[in-house]
Amino acid sequence: MTTSAPIRFRVLSLNCWGIRYLSKNCKERFVLIGDLLNQEQLDIALLQEVWCEKDFLFLKKKLSSIYPYSHYFKSGFIGSGLAVFSRHQFHDAFLYRYSLNGYPYMAQHGDWFGGKAVGKVLLNINGLKIHVFVTHLHAEYCREKDSYLPHRVVQAWELQQFIRHTSAAADVVILGGDLNMHPDDLGTRLLRNYTGLQDSFSEAANFDGCEEGHTHISENPFTNTDNLVPFGGGIRIDYILFKGSGEVDVSCESLSTTKGPVPGHPFPYSDHEALTAEFLFTPTTKGNRCSERQSVNEARTEVKVGLHCAERMRHTAARTGIMGLVLLVLELAIAAVPLFALGAEQPFPKASFYLLGALCFAILLSTLLLYIFYSMEVKALQGTEDQMRLALSKSLVTYSILTVTAVHLVDIRTSSVFENEI
């Protein structure tokens, strides 16, 4: 760290909803997003759901004079959708793909194919090491019956681990993205408590934007309003989080969101609102620590619930596979009988024989693939649970009283699902 003068730093985060041929007004919106970024005079823009590389390249060209540095994070089948545009040079880039991210056969949700991840770029501004993270977690399709909750909790856990482990040398940490979690949701608390990151919405000295900082609002013509009715017409699921270090004090001077339609156009930039935060980095000697490890107990319960489901699904896949195998053996046995009783008539019509054979084969193949997939899910969930247990055992010494209380609280919920399990 070589600077001592305060530095102003402007960050934008936007989920661009860039699904070519499916998202409405996709091409026009990317033109408008490019214009917005050029107007906003940012230091860095963190974009999500730039699913098509052509759209990234379009933005790269359009923004090249103001933002000469850019990075597109590639992952999974379609991509991670994460793109970063910066006025400052990147000194490094690193990607961590979450170990769980939905199911390949839920093609209508599509998350699995995206290879969701957290991307990191390193900036060095006047000697300040600024670690900037961008991410997009698994979508929430039904809040009441959210089968993806364990996956999102694992993602939030891995996100906090990745940020914590990779930002030890950082003077400033910034995280922007679509977390697909409300401010008080388990994953958000887990992330904030473990990393000590602060929420620019609650810390900003000035705020200008949608009511309560909502980034997904019912006024948005691209939004399915039914999902938002229980929340009074809007939810906050996009965030810019930040923290300083022992050597740099970070304050959030202002936060703003876009508010619906782009001025002079009938539609907004995306189905999400964009967030823009302005920070002030002031070299200091004040420390910045925050540690509340309670939420990990709750998270562990969610992961265990997911583990329970995944094990059950794997069991079902195995059972169905065995049934397919038995059916195949039975068919072959029936077909083989006339071969031994030489000269007898074949009682099995050939067409049915092949059709049934193909069916058995299809069952076997699909259950095998499902079995493999669920086994990987079980492994990833178990791995996260192990790490959470370790985190708990570590904090047990310091927070023994706190933890005992928490374990009791969690036990009330856990006991109904996991009998005889510690």
Add this chain to the structure above:
Amino acid sequence: MTTSAPIRFRVLSLNCWGIRYLSKNCKERFVLIGDLLNQEQLDIALLQEVWCEKDFLFLKKKLSSIYPYSHYFKSGFIGSGLAVFSRHQFHDAFLYRYSLNGYPYMAQHGDWFGGKAVGKVLLNINGLKIHVFVTHLHAEYCREKDSYLPHRVVQAWELQQFIRHTSAAADVVILGGDLNMHPDDLGTRLLRNYTGLQDSFSEAANFDGCEEGHTHISENPFTNTDNLVPFGGGIRIDYILFKGSGEVDVSCESLSTTKGPVPGHPFPYSDHEALTAEFLFTPTTKGNRCSERQSVNEARTEVKVGLHCAERMRHTAARTGIMGLVLLVLELAIAAVPLFALGAEQPFPKASFYLLGALCFAILLSTLLLYIFYSMEVKALQGTEDQMRLALSKSLVTYSILTVTAVHLVDIRTSSVFENEI
């Protein structure tokens, strides 16, 4: 950092070859490995290829009095095979799964199912922050025609990234494992140059073990000696690497390897030899920096070669899929003709019809799966190549002359494969 007295630290690394029912004398060998670990009075043991959780649990029980802390890293379908046993408490654990790791249809090689990864545990000994990494990279099945080389280079790149990004606050870094790479192989150089890790074999004050530190020797009864003939009967592919920091000086006092059969038994611990290193950590003010960024150019070429192959394979999958589709349409068209020419005889025997239909369906399904898989491979290779380009562009300013020379050297190799590509 609160200590000032030197600390002795003993590390063991062993690839246990623990494939139940396939590896020879598997159960007996795990008993012997447990005995070895108990005798060796280590600080930490880094094991690879503990594929079966039961074997891990067996060791955990057997070692509990001397090594009360253990961690088993779960990943992929079978697991990562990585296990750590320690005398010291773990303060954190983190796993990074490599984005590429072989092909699911190469079941005889099995690497894909293992979900290979790098695991990390954090120790704190007398105030010293010790970051210990354990890993196992993709096997090399044929050195002359190594189709997995791009995957292994991507793994080496991700390994160095993970170590570098997560060990900024470390006083000491230790990496143990089976890299499946010779000491001068591209991946080994990439890893060492980028992280500044030193090789305990070349740095040890005393060495006692197999000739030239070989860990995979032809005398080993479990080893396929044919592969080792060109290398004079042994290769060194297992490593314990280390580095200190500005505040701690690390010296390697001794390194030893096991030498074939376990005393009193007709077979060795594994198909690899175990490595044991003893380090001395001395608090100091000396820095430890080493930076030679040349190898990244070479690595980028390998990744590009892999990318070229993956793109070609994806193209082949797409073409075969289209052929399957055309065949299906053709079949349906032929079958449909008599339906229109009412009363005419059906020229297509039903059995053949269903068989051909099933075949087309199987072709379509398998090429679709392959297409998805190759697309993911292309994404991961492209992502790594982008990051390597970034790393090069960053060092371009400082090492402009060096890089220009290197790019020319690489161009000689690249130009034959990639015409018209920058």
